Amino acid sequence: MTDQTDRPSGAATPITISVDAMGSDLGPTAIVAGIAKSVQKNPSVRFLVFGRESEIRPLIDKRRLGARVEVRDAPDVVRMDDKPSHVMRNGKSTSMWAAVDAVKSGEAQAVVSCGNTGALMAVSMLRLRKLPGIDRPAIACLWPSRNPGGFNVMLDVGADVRADAKDLLQYARMGGSYARNGLGVSRPRVGLLNVGTEENKGRPEMKEAHDLITAAADEAKIDFVGFVEGGDIPSNRVDVIVTDGFTGNVALKTGEGTARLIRDLLRDAFRATPLSRIAALLAVTSLGRLSKRIDPRRVNGGVFLGLNGTVVKSHGSADATGVSAAIKLAFQLAESRFTERLAARVASGDTDGQDAATETARAAADEQAR
Amino acid sequence: MTDQTDRPSGAATPITISVDAMGSDLGPTAIVAGIAKSVQKNPSVRFLVFGRESEIRPLIDKRRLGARVEVRDAPDVVRMDDKPSHVMRNGKSTSMWAAVDAVKSGEAQAVVSCGNTGALMAVSMLRLRKLPGIDRPAIACLWPSRNPGGFNVMLDVGADVRADAKDLLQYARMGGSYARNGLGVSRPRVGLLNVGTEENKGRPEMKEAHDLITAAADEAKIDFVGFVEGGDIPSNRVDVIVTDGFTGNVALKTGEGTARLIRDLLRDAFRATPLSRIAALLAVTSLGRLSKRIDPRRVNGGVFLGLNGTVVKSHGSADATGVSAAIKLAFQLAESRFTERLAARVASGDTDGQDAATETARAAADEQAR
Known part of the structure; x- marks a missing residue:
């Protein structure tokens, strides 16, 4: 195994x-x-x-x-x-x-x-x-996405309602390590959540965090893709989305609420007419797979990093x-002994072997995606 | 008319x-x-x-x-x-x-x-x-919801990345007026977006805004429901969601991104097997209605208030x-001469007749919901 x-x-x-x-x-x-x-x-x-x-x-x-x-x-x-x-x-x-x-x-x-x-x-x-x-632990969650593995990581989703530029840098490091060990992504793409992708947009601390993460990316073995927007969270542009706990929590719950609304509307649509009820029977397997994929219960669990x-x-x-x-x-x-690996990475800044993607982690990610 | x-x-x-x-x-x-x-x-x-x-x-x-x-x-x-x-x-x-x-x-x-x-x-x-x-204009957007009218209003979704407690109070007033005149809701329910609904949660300015809006609610002819979470945005708990432009913009784009992902997954599900392709044909009307309902293009348009x-x-x-x-x-x-009505409300604080829901506005909201 x-x-x-x-x-x-x-x-x-x-x-x-x-x-x-x-x-x-x-x-x-x-x-x-x-x-x-x-x-x-x-x-x-x-x-x-x-x-x-x-x-x-x-x-x-x-x-x-x-x-x-x-x-x-x-x-x-x-x-x-x-x-x-x-x-x-x-x-x-x-x-x-x-x-x-x-x-x-x-x-x-x-x-x-x-x-x-x-x-x-x-x-x-x-x-x-x-x-x-x-300095500040964070809560990371998994988010259904268009990624090959089916999930992105977002943090912080609620440990702390404020985060300064240095905290956001630490989140980028911790999120990168989580994606490597928890999802088996060997060089995670990390994005910083903002309102617009231009460098002059958003709050001042975002620009400062942008500079800090850019400087640390190589050493942290991440690809920093810069600013990303809310629409990128479920995308294949990034593996890790970094944000403060207030914004992350709102985004997480908004995404879950939206998914729940659409599931309910979909159920209603299939009950609307006799024909659509027959359709629901015919498509039961495909719809079941979709329903499972977007069911917030199945990605339940925030990890304290x-x-x-x-x-x-x-x-x-x-x-x-x-x-x-x-x-x-x-x-x-x-x-996957994730905590030990994360500790080694945070402590040393660069400990390749301790933090490499393993078959176990990859299998775990595949399993989670199912 | x-x-x-x-x-x-x-x-x-x-x-x-x-x-x-x-x-x-x-x-x-x-x-x-x-x-x-x-x-x-x-x-x-x-x-x-x-x-x-x-x-x-x-x-x-x-x-x-x-x-x-x-x-x-x-x-x-x-x-x-x-x-x-x-x-x-x-x-x-x-x-x-x-x-x-x-x-x-x-x-x-x-x-x-x-x-x-x-x-x-x-x-x-x-x-x-x-x-x-x-002091600060805001951008308001409509959000598909479980409301009878099918839409909530959220503001600010990106005019200004910061908002203090007094700004949030103004957003509550302007959003209330928009819901009355744009959606025909006679006494809009207004919620303040936060991370948790308990009064001790979130950032300090949220508590202050909570107190200001509570005190102004009657005069502004709104029902203030207190703190709401991201999951409440598409719900029937509120008609107006008040937040700063950074959080609102992230929430809006997260919701849109989630809806787009699910639409794509749904399309894939219906192409997955011959049976599901037949199902798609049978359910085409119901699915078309659903697709229209959750299509971000159809609620395109942020209003500057x-x-x-x-x-x-x-x-x-x-x-x-x-x-x-x-x-x-x-x-x-x-x-619906919305701007004149909003101006009258903001200027006088209490001008009943100028700001009442009209048949025109209700018809407009119904139309928008279709």
């Missing part, structure tokens, strides 16, 4: 994903259903599940997941409206905190939570610490399909 | 649209083709067309548009990479300048240009001047369908 020689664990060793079972809008039921889906599809995955044992245990037992899932009791829950600072001070007994700590201790190779994004970032920064050389440990944030409203997609992403990143 | 008593011109009086024929990426051919489409559909529209007469005259003659179109020679062209400040100093002999001046002089009731957005805004501000009480005159910016790459859509929007706004 892998041809890496510097990998002591080997692909056969099971990977353990730590899961915060309490953060979901839909409750632990959706989380456990997602775990069940993943258990069924992937024989190499194990789980440490944190939350109220009295609620979770019956769900695990009902689905007979006991052999692959260990439940650990955590009495408290981080709520969606808890302030991050409050959780940092008082969150020690929450399922989120315990789930992150399992990565810190090495018991798990990655953590998945559907909970409060701000709190998850705060707890992750506190417990896992930032990588040396990183810049920490000593892999953290995947799932949508709060993710159902079983969404949770399972986030788990798959966490598994793939753990398997 | 209208039951307004305060309208001296009457619906029978033709409306003249001034057109900058030189700004398009596709050249004057696309512009004249768009004019031809509009001439065919709308018997009440006349045109003043500005540009190089030697290029435009043959196109007009070939399509026999002479009776409805007057061509005026303008020797110079604003290029896409011209800086706005350069055009303001040296642009007097350009087609863009002359086209805007036709609105200033009252010869035309609205102007349409496909040219350089920054230059068009600069020339429009210089020649038409801002409405009293407006806050000026003494109606200016519609069309996409630089708009084809005949796109240009014709921008002309239709300009015509509808001219017919």
Whole structure:
């Protein structure tokens, strides 16, 4: 499964994903259903599940997941409206905190939570610490695109509402490394999101970031394509889109909202007339493939970049399909030892072998694209 | 067609649209083709067309548009990479300048240009001047949504990359007035675009704008729904989405790019197998309706709000369908005397009768939604 020689664990060793079972809008039921889906599809995955044992245990037992899932009791829950600072001070007994700590201790190779994004970032920064050389961690998401691999990476999509030119440069480096290791793109094309592609457009910090990334591109082993626009996000012009967390979050949710609207309109169109209902039957396979391709649930999962440990944030409203997609992403990143590779790259600035595209990563990207 | 008593011109009086024929990426051919489409559909529209007469005259003659179109020679062209400040100093002999001046002089009731957005805004501000009480004009666009009317309004989508809390309040007022007069929504729901709907989220100026709009909502005759997210843009939660020009521009282009990607994937899906090709034939009417609904060309046209005159910016790459859509929007706004109504509202703060939804505006919105 892998041809890496510097990998002591080997692909056969099971990977353990730590899961915060309490953060979901839909409750632990959706989380456990997602775990069940993943258990069924992937024989190499194990789980440490944190939350109220009295609620979770019956769900695990009902689905007979006991052999692959260990439940650990955590009495408290981080709520969606808890302030991050409050959780940092008082969150020690929450399922989120315990789930992150399992990565810190090495018991798990990655953590998945559907909970409060701000709190998850705060707890992750506190417990896992930032990588040396990183000022602001970022959240990266995958975006369906016209790329050969079917996906682009965009960051930041919500870790921090502001980013200065230096932060944007770090995002370019981290995003480049993610595209190499997570998507198997050997020399990622990186674009800086702006309003227009001319160099004199946009906010002043954009011009400064443009200059910084241009200067660092060779050393970071990326192709900097300059400014890109919102319309380029799903295009084959770039592999990585760099932006601040405010703009990135709005763009991500706008894209998802648009896709959802079109899916609904499409469904309505096929119910409109008897002929169109027959058409829907005839085209069921092709439409199913399309529907899967543009289903936001299947690219669920924002990856926190810049920490000593892999953290995947799932949508709060993710159902079983969404949770399972986030788990798959966490598994793939753990398997490719992405965090270690990113750390090596950020620390040394230029460590070719540590950060090369591998067959594993390529296979993972192919798999994700399916 | 209208039951307004305060309208001296009457619906029978033709409306003249001034057109900058030189700004398009596709050249004057696309512009004249768009004019031809509009001439065919709308018997009440006349045109003043500005540009190089030697290029435009043959196109007009070939399509026999002479009776409805007057061509005026303008020797110079604003290029896409011209800086706005350069055009303001040296642009007097350009087609863009002359086209805007036709609105200033009252010869035309609205102007349409496909040219350089920054230059068009600069020339429009210089020649038409801002409405009293407006600090920053904004560009508003229509967005396909789940609303009963089928469209939301978003502003600013690119007039200015920054907006402070006071600007956002003005956008809320202007957007509310646009929704009332352009879409016929009697009490528009206005949302402020942010990353999350909780009050403690986002940038500091968002909280301040939230407070300002809350305080002004009643007087502005809007329902302020608070913060909305990118996913709400195409929703039925709001009629007007308020944001700064940087975020709005990225969101607009992201939405368009996503819609275009899905259209292409859908086309591919229907070509995938013989069965799906038959399905496409059976569903051709329903799919055509859907395709039209999500075609970015059909909502082409950003309206400049806050000026003494109606200016519609069309996409630089708009084809005949796109240009014709921008002309239709300009015509509808001219017919509903939108600028006069907005001016009255901004000036007085509370002028009920001047700003009420009319049958004309409602009909226009229905028409646009088709």
